[in-house]
Amino acid sequence: MQIWIDSIVARTEWLQGLPIGFLYTIGILVACGLILIFASLFAGEVVWMERRISGRMQARIGPNRVGPQGLIQFLADGIKLLSKEDIIPKSADKPIFLLAPVVVFMGAFTAFCVVPWGYGLVPADMNVGLFLVLSITSIEVVGLIMAGWASNSKWAILGAMREVAQVISYELPLGVAALAIVLLAGTMNMTDIVVQQEGWIWNWYIFRGPFAFAAFFIFFTAALADLKRAPFDLPEAESELVAGFHTEYTGFRFALFFVAEYCAMILFSLVTAVLFLGGWSPGFPVDLNGPWGRWIGFGVMFAKLTFLLFVMIWIRWSLPRFRVDKVMYLCYKVLLPLSIVCVIGIALQVLFANAFLGGSAFGDWLMGRAP
């Protein structure tokens, strides 16, 4: 981002008189605004995508009236939700009730600022990017607990209870599986992680050894649970808890939860693509780091993102829901031990490659370096 702004300033004379700090601030605000708009619009499209795909899967049509193929259905839905009565239950804890959707929304959005869409297409290229994503998304839990507690409804509190238990537990295998990739990459900077996966398809981290391959499935499963997507949608299990933590929310506040959920889906798909599927690398050697190439990279990233979203939707509409205790069993007795095995395995793989195969192309490949 900084480099980008510097290059713009260098080419534009009238900007050179202004203090550079001010320009950075403006640049970052603009980028954040763009991402906010892009992510919420795209979240709307993901909702449409989900409804159309589930329609196909269920032998029905799905929304196809508003706009071509129903593409702007989400705008109609948004207007509907905005024009609904905003009900705050009498017994609710009002300030917390009002604050909760904002916290959830913020948690889902902030993490977008470190995720690269293409080479250099990232608002904040931090060297702790991955760490920031994992920690910021955890804040969402706080908002959901607030929503469940402040609603003062029994179903909402039950939903929030499940939520806390599930999300906090699944952060463990999620984080540990991501750690495996950090070991391989040697960095938490998401741009660098992708740069090391460029070249042929076998350079993607998912294909670098059996442990990385397993880590991908652990990460994706844990991400599904973290997102409360089916088959782990217990916190909002409609047949058990009515609607879980957002039972008492209406209108736009409900829409905030809804959009936040889909934004988190997009975010985790992006992170999965960056960590395991080579980010903007199309799977064959081509330079996408130039000023125009990076937009092609953006397209590649977008395709991977859409594919991962499709898989999430596919899973959701095929499987029944897990039961509370089985979810915990899966987390602590299956995924967590497996993810630790992955970390140890990858550590040994890197050590082995470093000691015996140092310098050779295969050694670099095993160590997770760019070949």
Next chain:
Amino acid sequence: MSDGNPSLRSGGEPRHAGTVEIHERQEMVSRDLRTEEMVFNMGPQHPATHGVLRVVCKSDGETVRALQPHVGNIHRCVEKIGENLPYYQWLPYVDRMDYLAAICNEHVACMAIEKLGELEVPERAEYGRVIVAEVQRILSHLMAIGVYGLDLGAFTPFLHQFRERERGMDLLDHISGGRLLYHFVRIGGLKRDLSQDWLDELDAWIDTVEQRLPEYNTLLLNNRIFQERTMGIGVIDRDTAVRWGVTGPGLRAAGVNWDCRRDVPYSIYDRFDFEIPHGHSGIGGELGDCFQRHWIRVREVEESVKIIRQARAQLPEGPVMGRVPKGFRPKDAEVYFRAENPRGELAVYMIGAGKPEAYRIRCRGPSFSNIACITEVAEGMLIADLVALIGSLDIVLGEVDR
């Protein structure tokens, strides 16, 4: 320790030292960390109670400690209305008891009235009745199978079953003019004859149903998550089932090989060759659990298809309406007639009084007895399992409350 702990009171029988210690610790925990049981209402407006059932649960976290189903939210006096209307006018009300098995209800009510009035029903009408009743059984079971998926969080099978159900409802629509409530079976026979075209449509439909059942099994019965959610959950054993009067798939899943169609033959069911699926350990899961109840519904659809095929082959020519005297007034007599509905045994008790209307009518709805047993079965379950249990009992609240 002045208050409470019975193990420390003087005069009590001496306890083992270890026990006292545990009691003390428990008391300390409960004094420092107060926990409360939460009472919540599941229903009447709740997505998983299949209508307006209200279950008051006392829960400890996710565990149900005690529960009480409350019924009566849509009580519509079906029986009392029957005592004030001529027999034939009561039939549409019967439809509305178990609205997912309207024709089966009509069938039972008509058979009871015919027994009371000693009426003859022509052969073709009997076959027609069996055909439509079995079509209705398939429709009802398809619904049960799909909705059970919905209860467990799988949305897709629910909409897939509508594909077949829709065509089945069209079939019944073509002969009766109604999609859900038909009023097709009449006292003395049927409202209309079954045309050849209709029978051809029926053949095509049952073939499709048979073909597509494996699809549902892929999504539910053979799905690992589904199996984990249902196997060994909500076990209603033989003893409990008999004590609470559970009938239908619930009773058969408990291993009781009982079906009115075969064991108390009525209509012309004794002329067909069909199996009564019942629970056993070979299916998987435990005897009488949710999984076996679901399995039995799937198998019963297959058996219904068999019955329809046989009835189709044997279908004789002739009238579909018998002789019913004008001003039908059955003599003083009482009749108790029971038959196998999709959900279990529906029985009609009736006293005639030589008048156009009955002196007394009382129905025994299977859903009512089936839901009653959850007080005993659901204790100590998780809330998610309670939903699985209620779903597997496949109740229709219209019939519970009548």
